[in-house]
Amino acid sequence: MPRSRFIKDTGLIVRMSTVMFLLGGLFVALIVGLMFAAANSGYSRMVPIIGLIGIGIAGWQWWNSDKAAMRAMRAYEVTPEEYPELHGIVDRLCTLAEMPKPRVGISEMNVPNAFATGRSPDRAVVCVTTGIMGKLTTEELEAVLAHELSHVAHRDVLVMTVASSAGIVAGMLMQGSRFGALLGRRDRNSAALFMITLLASLIVYAVSFFLLRLLSRYRELCADRAGAYLTLKPGALASALQKITGEIAMIPQQDLRAPKSLNALCIAPAISCATLKTLTSTHPSLEQRLEQLARIQAELGRPTT
Amino acid sequence: MGFWDALRGRRTTSAPNLDALFLVPSAAVTLQTSMGLTPTGEGSVCFRSAAGAAFQETQAEVVALIEADPETPEVEVTTDSFGFTWLSIERDPDEVAGLCTDLHAVNTALEAQGFGDGLLCSLVPFQVPGGARVGLVYLYKRGTFYPFAPKGPQQRDNLLEIQVRDALAAELPVEQELSRWLAVWGAPGL
Numbered sequence: 001m002p003r004s005r006f007i008k009d010t011g012l013i014v015r016m017s018t019v020m021f022l023l024g025g026l027f028v029a030l031i032v033g034l035m036f037a038a039a040n041s042g043y044s045r046m047v048p049i050i051g052l053i054g055i056g057i058a059g060w061q062w063w064n065s066d067k068a069a070m071r072a073m074r075a076y077e078v079t080p081e082e083y084p085e086l087h088g089i090v091d092r093l094c095t096l097a098e099m100p101k102p103r104v105g106i107s108e109m110n111v112p113n114a115f116a117t118g119r120s121p122d123r124a125v126v127c128v129t130t131g132i133m134g135k136l137t138t139e140e141l142e143a144v145l146a147h148e149l150s151h152v153a154h155r156d157v158l159v160m161t162v163a164s165s166a167g168i169v170a171g172m173l174m175q176g177s178r179f180g181a182l183l184g185r186r187d188r189n190s191a192a193l194f195m196i197t198l199l200a201s202l203i204v205y206a207v208s209f210f211l212l213r214l215l216s217r218y219r220e221l222c223a224d225r226a227g228a229y230l231t232l233k234p235g236a237l238a239s240a241l242q243k244i245t246g247e248i249a250m251i252p253q254q255d256l257r258a259p260k261s262l263n264a265l266c267i268a269p270a271i272s273c274a275t276l277k278t279l280t281s282t283h284p285s286l287e288q289r290l291e292q293l294a295r296i297q298a299e300l301g302r303p304t305t
Numbered sequence: 306m307g308f309w310d311a312l313r314g315r316r317t318t319s320a321p322n323l324d325a326l327f328l329v330p331s332a333a334v335t336l337q338t339s340m341g342l343t344p345t346g347e348g349s350v351c352f353r354s355a356a357g358a359a360f361q362e363t364q365a366e367v368v369a370l371i372e373a374d375p376e377t378p379e380v381e382v383t384t385d386s387f388g389f390t391w392l393s394i395e396r397d398p399d400e401v402a403g404l405c406t407d408l409h410a411v412n413t414a415l416e417a418q419g420f421g422d423g424l425l426c427s428l429v430p431f432q433v434p435g436g437a438r439v440g441l442v443y444l445y446k447r448g449t450f451y452p453f454a455p456k457g458p459q460q461r462d463n464l465l466e467i468q469v470r471d472a473l474a475a476e477l478p479v480e481q482e483l484s485r486w487l488a489v490w491g492a493p494g495l
Binding site: 013015019020033086088089091092095096097098100101138139142153154155159167229230231233235290297301302303304 | 311312313341349354355357358359360362363365381385386387388389418423425426437445446447459484485487490
């Protein structure tokens with residue numbers, strides 16, 4: 001009887017689903033709460049419009065994610081003739097994973113990194129820096145590409161963008177209510193409304209910030225798992241991660257041109273954050289990732305029956 | 306993979322249909338009568354070898370199983386530059402049916418031990434009268450066949466590939482999406 005060596009991580013799925021649910025709930029609570037608060041001040045009709053604009057901005061970001069990320073990383077698309085080896089690896093991984101082949105890009109940077117972006121698996125682009133190609137062996141590069149392809153298969157760009165809508169709306173409201181408090185009508189009702197809005201959006205913004213980072217870390221762990229099962233060599237991803245994260249810390253700050261928003265989809269974060277490090281980082285700690293890979297390795301090595 | 310699986314960060318693949326491999330013998334006859342392509346008696350299975358002792362054990366068992374056949378076909382295991390393992394079997398050119406049974410056995414044995422995810426393709430090469438070779442590739446994950454005709458180091462004879470596809474369209478599940486016709490440069494027997 002064929003059985004898969006894939007081990008389910010129910011705990012991770014439950015935690016991740018909870019975070020996604022909370023982020024969705026936060027968005028709805030913000031909009032509904034504001035509608036109630038604004039019910040007798042004449043602004044109530046504006047609230048759903050603000051919500052729609054927030055979703056619209058998130059949607060626009062998602063739609064243009066491939067172009068924006070490529071530009072930010074100074075990456076360009078390459079053909080199979082230019083990089084036959086890189087294309088060969090992606091070709092085989094996509095055949096193994098039974099997914100459409102994404103475009104392949106190169107970014108001429110010395111920082112060893114890789115990222116995947118794009119609005120859907122059909123429109124995705126997987127990009128590596130020239131730094132990572134020089135530092136990793138073929139097997140390790142393949143493991144990194146498998147991790148990135150898992151991001152594509154899991155539609156992480158879409159998930160993260162949708163999840164960030166609450167934060168976007170809260171950010172807009174924070175700006176808007178500050179502006180409104182200064183220039184708005186000077187009656188008591190609207191002044192109180194602006195204060196409530198400012199306070200509520202501040203709280204929502206802070207909460208969604210932490211939840212988003214948490215979700216981002218869970219998505220990374222998922223991509224690690226899927227990538228390791230795709231190549232069947234968890235050890236290769238582990239050694240690649242050790243090489244990359246170890247080296248990134250040593251590279252001087254002026255080389256890190258990647259903007260912060262892109263970090264969530266990189267293989268390893270390019271900017272280190274000293275305070276509140278574990279709570280705000282977009283990536284799980286190296287120890288956590290290595291531990292998960294070791295577990296997968298043990299399962300793959302389980303004796304035959 | 307469904308959207309719901311994507312949301313939960315899971316990767317599921319469709320159940321493969323290995324029985325399609327048994328359609329190859331009749332396809333070989335068609336290729337011989339309609340295009341003059343003759344089987345070379347070789348065949349190979351390409352897969353990812355998993356880390357760990359369990360896989361090494363499984364692979365050794367598979368090789369022993371094939372070699373236990375009284376007609377003792379030759380089995381060779383090689384690794385290509387992408388880190389994929391090719392298990393190639395060589396039999397008498399007339400025994401395409403026996404070859405397909407062997408290929409099927411290798412695929413099922415790996416699948417049975419939980420390594421089905423690592424199976425990439427199976428390949429049966431044919432001899433073109435002019436001297437070139439064309440391979441019939443079975444994609445494990447899709448359950449479809451496509452031809453691969455290398456011409457020089459990194460070039461494919463697309464015309465020949467299309468001809469083979471048209472000749473076999475009625476007999477085999479042929480891969481419809483041309484973008485999935487993965488090139489397997491330097492595969493054994495090509």
